[in-house]
Amino acid sequence: MKNQQIGRLAMRVEGDLWVAYYAMPKTMKDALFLGSIQMAFVQEKSAKQIFMALMQDAVSMIIKEATGETAVWLEDSVRPAPAHERAGRA
Numbered sequence: 821m822k823n824q825q826i827g828r829l830a831m832r833v834e835g836d837l838w839v840a841y842y843a844m845p846k847t848m849k850d851a852l853f854l855g856s857i858q859m860a861f862v863q864e865k866s867a868k869q870i871f872m873a874l875m876q877d878a879v880s881m882i883i884k885e886a887t888g889e890t891a892v893w894l895e896d897s898v899r900p901a902p903a904h905e906r907a908g909r910a
Contacts, residue, residue, distance in 0.1 A: 826887065829854075829879045831872065838862055840875035842882055854878045 830843040830851060836859050843851035854875050862868040880891040 827879065827883060829872075829875055831875070833859065836860070838868075838871070840871075840878070842879050852882070 825845050827842055827844055830841045830848060832839050832841070834856075837856040838859055839856040840854040841848065841851035842854055855878070857871050862871055876891075876893055880893075883889065883891040
């Protein structure tokens with residue numbers, strides 16, 4: 821399969837939680853809830869990286885199950901959410 825984005829890990833702050841979703845590119849419509857953690861526990865960079873790695877593993881499993889392909893995480897794949905997603909709208 822040619823390298824293409826077939827989904828993404830979307831991280832959002834929702835109240836006191838940092839919430840992870842598997843979402844299609846460019847939309848949060850029908851996003852799949854993966855997990856969440858209290859913001860108090862991910863204030864340090866290392867804790868934040870550990871939680872993100874766990875959520876990336878979850879997305880990788882979803883992609884592998886759906887396509888049979890192994891997900892590739894690019895170094896520059898972490899980007900700020902679009903403004904309309906940061907506002908908490910789907």
